[in-house]
Amino acid sequence: MDKLLEIKDLHVSFDTYGGEVKAVRGVNLDVKKGETLAIVGESGSGKSVTSKAVMGLIPNPPGRIKQGEILFNGKDLTKLSDRKMQGVRGKDISMIFQDPMTSLNPTMTVGKQIMEGLIKHQKLSRSEARERTVKLLDLVGIPNPDKRVKQYPHQFSGGMRQRVVIAIALACNPMLLIADEPTTALDVTIQAQILDLMRDLQKQMSTSIILITHDLGVVANLAHRVAVMYGGKIIETGTVDEVFYKPKHPYTWGLLSSMPKLHGKSEELLAIPGSPPDLSNPPKGCPFAPRCPHAMQVCIEHMPDYTELTDTQKSACWLLDERAPKVEPPETIGVGGSK
Amino acid sequence: MIAAQGREKLLEVKNLKKYFNVGHKEVLKAVDDVSFTIYKGETLGLVGESGCGKSTTGRTIIDLYGATGGQVLYSGKEVHGVKEKSKKKELTRKMQMIFQDPYASLNPRMTVKDIIAEGIDIHGLAKNSKERQARVFELLETVGLNRDHASRYPHEFSGGQRQRIGIARALAVDPDFIIADEPISALDVSIQAQVVNLLQNLQKERGLTYLFIAHDLSMVKHISDRVGVMYLGNMVELSESDELYDEPLHPYTQALLSAIPVPDPNVERSRERIILEGDVPSPIDPPSGCRFRTRCPMAMDVCAQVTPKWQEAKEGHWVACHLHDDEYKHG
Ligand SMILES: Nc1ncnc2c1ncn2[C@@H]1O[C@H](COP(=O)(O)OP(=O)(O)OP(=O)(O)O)[C@@H](O)[C@H]1O
Numbered sequence: 137m138d139k140l141l142e143i144k145d146l147h148v149s150f151d152t153y154g155g156e157v158k159a160v161r162g163v164n165l166d167v168k169k170g171e172t173l174a175i176v177g178e179s180g181s182g183k184s185v186t187s188k189a190v191m192g193l194i195p196n197p198p199g200r201i202k203q204g205e206i207l208f209n210g211k212d213l214t215k216l217s218d219r220k221m222q223g224v225r226g227k228d229i230s231m232i233f234q235d236p237m238t239s240l241n242p243t244m245t246v247g248k249q250i251m252e253g254l255i256k257h258q259k260l261s262r263s264e265a266r267e268r269t270v271k272l273l274d275l276v277g278i279p280n281p282d283k284r285v286k287q288y289p290h291q292f293s294g295g296m297r298q299r300v301v302i303a304i305a306l307a308c309n310p311m312l313l314i315a316d317e318p319t320t321a322l323d324v325t326i327q328a329q330i331l332d333l334m335r336d337l338q339k340q341m342s343t344s345i346i347l348i349t350h351d352l353g354v355v356a357n358l359a360h361r362v363a364v365m366y367g368g369k370i371i372e373t374g375t376v377d378e379v380f381y382k383p384k385h386p387y388t389w390g391l392l393s394s395m396p397k398l399h400g401k402s403e404e405l406l407a408i409p410g411s412p413p414d415l416s417n418p419p420k421g422c423p424f425a426p427r428c429p430h431a432m433q434v435c436i437e438h439m440p441d442y443t444e445l446t447d448t449q450k451s452a453c454w455l456l457d458e459r460a461p462k463v464e465p466p467e468t469i470g471v472g473g474s475k
Numbered sequence: 476m477i478a479a480q481g482r483e484k485l486l487e488v489k490n491l492k493k494y495f496n497v498g499h500k501e502v503l504k505a506v507d508d509v510s511f512t513i514y515k516g517e518t519l520g521l522v523g524e525s526g527c528g529k530s531t532t533g534r535t536i537i538d539l540y541g542a543t544g545g546q547v548l549y550s551g552k553e554v555h556g557v558k559e560k561s562k563k564k565e566l567t568r569k570m571q572m573i574f575q576d577p578y579a580s581l582n583p584r585m586t587v588k589d590i591i592a593e594g595i596d597i598h599g600l601a602k603n604s605k606e607r608q609a610r611v612f613e614l615l616e617t618v619g620l621n622r623d624h625a626s627r628y629p630h631e632f633s634g635g636q637r638q639r640i641g642i643a644r645a646l647a648v649d650p651d652f653i654i655a656d657e658p659i660s661a662l663d664v665s666i667q668a669q670v671v672n673l674l675q676n677l678q679k680e681r682g683l684t685y686l687f688i689a690h691d692l693s694m695v696k697h698i699s700d701r702v703g704v705m706y707l708g709n710m711v712e713l714s715e716s717d718e719l720y721d722e723p724l725h726p727y728t729q730a731l732l733s734a735i736p737v738p739d740p741n742v743e744r745s746r747e748r749i750i751l752e753g754d755v756p757s758p759i760d761p762p763s764g765c766r767f768r769t770r771c772p773m774a775m776d777v778c779a780q781v782t783p784k785w786q787e788a789k790e791g792h793w794v795a796c797h798l799h800d801d802e803y804k805h806g
Pocket residue numbers: 150152157159177178179180181182183184185186195198199350415
């Protein structure tokens with residue numbers, strides 16, 4: 137498959153009173169045409185910052201891209217002028233944010249908000265844009281779309297607002313859709329509707345999706361590949377099956393183990409002790425070392441390289457070095473085929 | 476698991492109602508005729524979608540909100556409308572609450588020591604400042620923090636640590652019953668496990684009873700002996716947690732369970748979901764009869780006319796649905 141997006145050695149920092157916060161520290165990532173890549177990981181690990189960098193939405197100051205390339209169809213987005221980037225945003229790449237209320241304008245009708253992008257990017261006339269807007273609302277499952285276009289966001293429920301946000305994001309048939317916690321603010325029955333919708337739309341339009349979430353259930357449901365972030369770095373990546381059934385990184389083990397299982401009963405959850413690193417003073421070695429039950433001296437001093445386990449799976453952990461002791465994953469990761 | 480018989484009832488909630496007046500003479504029935512029992516030493520989980528009345532139920536039980544109707548009995552004695560000061564104080568000591576937001580629920584201008592000791596002071600549980608300090612240190616250690624933390628302020632702590640401070644504050648007055656309202660929702664998965672393990676260990680050590688409110692059903696199942704499911708101000712089902720998850724009776728519980736994505740790609744690929752249509756109706760103008768009927772895939776004519784009774788369909792398994800009522804079950 138062709139690579140639509142390629143992120144190479146991305147570094148993003150924020151200059152704050154407390155010093156430089158190194159939010160993203162050397163991220164490499166690619167997204168192929170028509171696939172869903174999920175980014176998971178601890179709060180503050182750099183998931184949103186990575187995706188904002190792709191959208192050209194890192195606030196400057198305090199933020200800046202220190203290093204790296206973001207190639208979209210071969211073109212480096214970090215080199216584009218603000219004006220050029222505005223042309224990409226909303227047209228080739230669009231984004232769905234976590235909170236549907238803050239991403240909609242409360243003073244503008246829902247219809248107007250969708251039409252805006254169509255008129256700006258697709259150069260449609262007003263009547264063409266209105267027609268397409270009604271079609272889009274219908275596509276995302278809003279009943280009576282011809283009436284609903286004239287209403288304001290507060291007249292919609294949470295789930296319907298998120299559908300509107302998706303409709304706006306899809307208005308110009310983007311090649312890449314970035315969904316940052318698209319269902320976190322929603323209830324599970326509504327979440328199920330939205331996940332279904334996203335899967336259907338992807339099939340119809342073969343959009344590529346970057347899905348950011350902390351919910352591993354949502355990942356298992358929607359993603360083809362997974363990147364696991366910790367402390368500003370991607371520590372493991374692979375297909376969903378590889379990451380869920382044959383994870384190799386102790387943080388991935390911890391993440392899978394600390395979740396309760398809906399089927400069967402476990403006496404105690406395996407908690408990861410401690411808390412994530414302070415990125416204004418990131419650890420020299422593996423960012424997970426202070427919390428890792430298997431950490432060795434080398435882990436504290438040196439960041440491990442990626443070990444390529446298959447064509448699709450890579451993991452950055454010293455345990456994969458041939459000189460390291462053999463460590464088995466805990467049984468508590470316990471999803472299906474792990475044993 | 477505790478056997479159904481011979482258990483000591485700690486809390487009895489009978490036909491509890493909490494209505495809010497919301498302008499234009501409109502009434503929002505946040506909790507409407509809810510009844511259940513919590514046994515001593517158990518964890519009762521409470522789940523349901525946003526706005527269904529979980530927090531209001533918890534807050535009304537401990538009299539943070541005055542009940543519109545119904546009764547709450549604690550060890551057989553009426554909780555609401557207690558006039559006698561010393562009795563009232565004793566009740567507020569025995570029943571504590573842990574809140575969802577570990578950021579908002581701690582006073583940013585107070586040190587951790589003073590936050591934790593507030594209840595100790597109110598209830599006069601320490602003879603002198605030395606004893607007070609010793610209590611605080613002991614509590615900090617109990618929740619996995621240390622005495623160096625006592626003189627710091629909340630903003631110096633991570634979310635998981637702040638939630639531990641909230642737990643220490645609740646424990647300070649030596650309660651029997653704790654209502655934990657979404658105590659882990661704001662935390663990372665790896666930190667959630669720390670807090671849940673802590674709550675479970677404390678329960679074992681101190682024989683605490685919990686009402687655990689959350690919308691994460693897998694976590695609720697993990698921690699609860701029994702689970703109650705709410706929908707639009709009503710309790711629709713309540714049973715032992717394994718039974719609820721293995722054999723849910725109410726169509727809403729069935730849909731809720733089928734909607735949760737599980738962290739297992741193979742299971743997700745092969746799963747049949749019950750996708751509910753539409754959204755939760757407004758609690759100001761709820762549907763007649765069964766409140767779930769507008770989204771229920773099994774709704775019958777009677778569901779629009781008659782409110783289903785809350786009854787024990789099987790031993791220890793309560794449900795409010797006409798499908799499980801002998802009178803109506805054949806449509
Ligand atoms: N505008 C900003 N100014 C200063 N620091 C920032 C800013 N935005 C993000 N950061 C820092 O960058 C780091 C990564 O943040 P990011 O939002 O990417 O985390 P995340 O992985 O998306 O976490 P979450 O799961 O909580 O959304 C954090 O340490 C955060 O504090």
